[in-house]
Amino acid sequence: MPELPEVETIKSQLNRRLKGGKIKKIEIFLPKIIRLEAKFFINKTVGAKIKKVWRRAKMIIIDLDNGYSLLIHLKLTGRLILCHRLREDYQKHTHLVFHFFDKSVLIFQDIRQFGYFDLYRTENLKGFFQEKKLGPEPLKKSFTLKKFTELLSKKPDKKIKPLLMEQNFIAGIGNIYAQEICWSAKISPLRLAKTLNKKEIQEIYRHLLMILKKAVKQGGTTAADEGYIDARGNKGKYGSQLKVYQREGEKCFRCKGIIERIVLTGRGTAYCPRCQK
DNA sequence: AGGGGTACCTGCGGGC
DNA sequence: TGCCCGCAGGTACCCC
Structure with missing residues (x-):
C-alpha cells in the first residue's frame, strides 16, 4: 500500500503508542513473512522494550532496548494495526501479533503476503541502508x-x-x-x-x-x-x-x-x- | 544503462 | 452463476 505519507503516518502512530512498551508475547501465523528463523526472532524480541519507531524510505524501524531493531516493510497490502486489548477474532490475513505487557496489541495483516519483518543490530542499520544505496529523504531539509x-x-x-x-x-x-x-x-x-x-x-x-x-x-x-x-x-x-x-x-x-x-x-x-x- | 519479463500472493471487477 | 483475464500501493532478480 504505502508510500512515504502512509508509512510516515503509521510510524508516528506507532511511535506515540508503543514507545516504552515491553513485548510480552508474539504470535506467528505465517512464518515466511519473518526473514529469519522464528526462534531467533522471538528470542530477540520478547521481553524487549521499544525505544522508538522511525522510518527510512518505505520501511518502518522499531528500535529495541537490547541493541536490535525490527525492520518492517508493508509492500503493497501490509497493515499494522494497534488495538487496546486482545481481540479473539483476528480476521483474515492476520499473520503476526505482538502482545504488550500493558495489554495493547499490534496486529500485522497482509492480503498479498509480500510484506516482511526483519531484525538487525541497531548499529548495523546505517550500513545496511548505505549498501542498499537508498536515495535521500525528500522531506529532509538537505533535499534541496x-x-x-x-x-x-x-x-x-x-x-x-x-x-x-x-x-x-x-x-x-x-x-x-x-x-x-x-x-x-x-x-x-x-x-x-x-x-x-x-x-x-x-x-x-x-x-x-x-x-x-x-x-x-x-x-x-x-x-x-x-x-x-x-x-x-x-x-x-x-x-x-x-x-x-x-x-x-x-x-x-x-x-x-x-x-x-x-x-x-x-x-x-x-x-x-x-x-x- | 534502461527497460522488459517474471516472481512473490490474494482479491476484485468486467466481459462473456 | 461461473470462469478467465487483467489489474492492484512494492521490489528483487534475470535477461537483452
Whole structure:
C-alpha cells in the first residue's frame, strides 16, 4: 500500500503508542513473512522494550532496548494495526501479533503476503541502508533544489515518472504520488530527465514537496478501490485530492482533456497528454 | 544503462 | 452463476 505519507503516518502512530512498551508475547501465523528463523526472532524480541519507531524510505524501524531493531516493510497490502486489548477474532490475513505487557496489541495483516519483518543490530542499520544505496529523504531539509537537480543530471536517459519511483534516486515515492507529482508539475511522465529545463525541474521539485507534505498532513491516501488504513484503522484523507491516479478515460480537472493510461516499467501510469508536456 | 519479463500472493471487477 | 483475464500501493532478480 504505502508510500512515504502512509508509512510516515503509521510510524508516528506507532511511535506515540508503543514507545516504552515491553513485548510480552508474539504470535506467528505465517512464518515466511519473518526473514529469519522464528526462534531467533522471538528470542530477540520478547521481553524487549521499544525505544522508538522511525522510518527510512518505505520501511518502518522499531528500535529495541537490547541493541536490535525490527525492520518492517508493508509492500503493497501490509497493515499494522494497534488495538487496546486482545481481540479473539483476528480476521483474515492476520499473520503476526505482538502482545504488550500493558495489554495493547499490534496486529500485522497482509492480503498479498509480500510484506516482511526483519531484525538487525541497531548499529548495523546505517550500513545496511548505505549498501542498499537508498536515495535521500525528500522531506529532509538537505533535499534541496540543487541536490534534486544534481541527482537528475546523473540519470539523463531515464523517464521522469519511473525515476521518481526509484528508491535509490529518492526514497519514499511510489506509483500514486509519482503520477500526481507529474500531473501537478504539468510534466509528461515520459519525459527523459535530460530534456527537463531549469524551470521544469523547479516545478517538479516544488510539487513533489507540496504533495508529499500535504499527504502526510492528511494521513496518506486511500483511493477508491484501495484498502489502506493506518494503525488506528482510519483511511487516508488525501484520496479525495488525487488528480490523475486511476482516472483513465475521465476529464482532466485542469484542461478537460481525456486522461490516458500507459504502462511504464511495468506500472500503470495515468496522465493528461493535453496539458502534461 | 534502461527497460522488459517474471516472481512473490490474494482479491476484485468486467466481459462473456 | 461461473470462469478467465487483467489489474492492484512494492521490489528483487534475470535477461537483452
